[in-house]
Amino acid sequence: MLSMVSAKIRIYEQFAELARVLGHAHRLELIEHVAQGERSVERLAQLTGLSFANASQHLQQLRRGGFVEARRDGKRVLYRLADGPILSLIAALRCYAERNRAEVGKIVEDYFDRLDQLEPVSREELVDRLQDGTAVVLDVRPEDEFALGHVPGALNIPLDELERRLTELPTDQEIVAYCRGAYCVLSFEAVAALRLKGFRVRRLEEGFPEWKAAGLLVEARG
CATH class of the missing domain: 3.40.250.10 (Rhodanese-like domain)
Structure with a gap:
């Protein structure tokens, strides 16, 4: 059985992993585009200026973190925003950055x-x-x-x-x-x-x- 201290650390480790997944500018931009509606990897790569391989790699990271979901449509893979307060999380990050990061302000x-x-x-x-x-x-x-x-x-x-x-x-x-x-x-x-x-x-x-x-x-x- 986990102790109170080890349970807290395990939770914080999960928080840190989620933060790591979000910790890339391209992934944040991909979330913005996926939030418009379900899109193919090809279209998302085009919108972000990334190569297909690079966009696909970032999207897979976001999927493993639970931020996006994927389904196959013939030969294409389509991504959509996952359920949950994802946009609220991004909005909180934005508000914090505008207030506390001089460069953002x-x-x-x-x-x-x-x-x-x-x-x-x-x-x-x-x-x-x-x-x-x-x-x-x-x-x-x-x-x-x-x-x-x-x-x-x-x-x-x-x-x-x-x-x-x-x-x-x-x-x-x-x-x-x-x-x-x-x-x-x-x-x-x-x-x-x-x-x-x-x-x-x-x-x-x-x-x-x-x-x-x-x-x-x-x-x-x-």
Whole structure:
């Protein structure tokens, strides 16, 4: 039978192993992409700029740590985010880093805050505004991510198509833009570009995965 001390150490060893699995920038980025919906290794490698072999190796590490799950679809292996408070764990890490790591705070200030200094729209506020029709929701992720799941009623205009599709956006309502998560540059750049064009626009706090994890309604294309 384990003693109280040895039981505690065994638990801490497991904590340390989970931290080790998360302790790689590519794995954190892969979690962000897998959180959008089920994706193939090929697509995840493309999105992250990794080789197929490298992406597969990182995903296997995440699977062994219980952060993602995999299934085979013919010759392809598809990955999805595992159950559990994974995004809450990442959010806690982000909040700690922004508060206690000077380099993180400087990057946020120099890049993200420069693009968008207005307070973002909270999930609760957006729910209310969707109900009373006082906001138009803009999803600036790629079309394949939008198809996997999106905020109900959202208009999908990927960032690289925004300039030529401005006429699809309303000029008499505030636009709420969102993308993959708190550090996804797509929504920051979309908001900055639209404000230069005279649109009233703010970002959604965090992104689609956090919206979904909060148990809010989601639409998907069949």
